[in-house]
Amino acid sequence: MSVEVDATDLAILRALAADATRSAGALGREMGLSQPATWRRIRRLEEAGVLKGRRLRLDAGRLGFGVTVFLGVKLATKGRVSLDDFERAVTAIPEVQVVEHVLGLYDYRLRIIARDLPDFERVLRRRIMTLPGVGEVEANVLLSEERLPGPLGAA
Structure with missing residues (x-):
């Protein structure tokens, strides 16, 4: 399934790639969108498989795995x-x-x-x-x- 991704979608994806913990409200304020509009875009990207979840990146060294x-x-x-x-x-x-x-x-x-x-x-x-x-x-x-x-x- 292919989905059309516009410049705003790309900006949201870049922002989430940098910090996946950011809320739709915070992203929306940065992008000039409302929280619901930002959330709808994120959901559309998730449903299309473009956004495949959000992960924690652990620091293995700090956990004793050097x-x-x-x-x-x-x-x-x-x-x-x-x-x-x-x-x-x-x-x-x-x-x-x-x-x-x-x-x-x-x-x-x-x-x-x-x-x-x-x-x-x-x-x-x-x-x-x-x-x-x-x-x-x-x-x-x-x-x-x-x-x-x-x-x-x-x-």
Whole structure:
């Protein structure tokens, strides 16, 4: 379903991308709209699937998780292990924050958080490598991360 998005909709989306906790009233005042008009626009964007919810971004470091690792996983036995079974098993591991099925050298890209490198090694050895069908893995430790504005660009 395609929805027409005008300049006001884009401004609302940019504002929500920057701070999803803002109320429709506060957004409306900024955009020169009434609270009900702003709310109707937000609901229309949600119903069309353009706005797919609002999420909290937690600071993993402040919660004691100082290491983020991107792990490429190549399944060894794709014929015997269903992709759904792997996805179901890997998403049950609390340290795995994101599971992406990708095209390329690896079948999956996982974003994993751990307290430190020994904790990551424990997760890798005891949880990831014991999953059915796991073959090769490649770990990339995150050094720094920049927040990009995404497809809407800067305001």
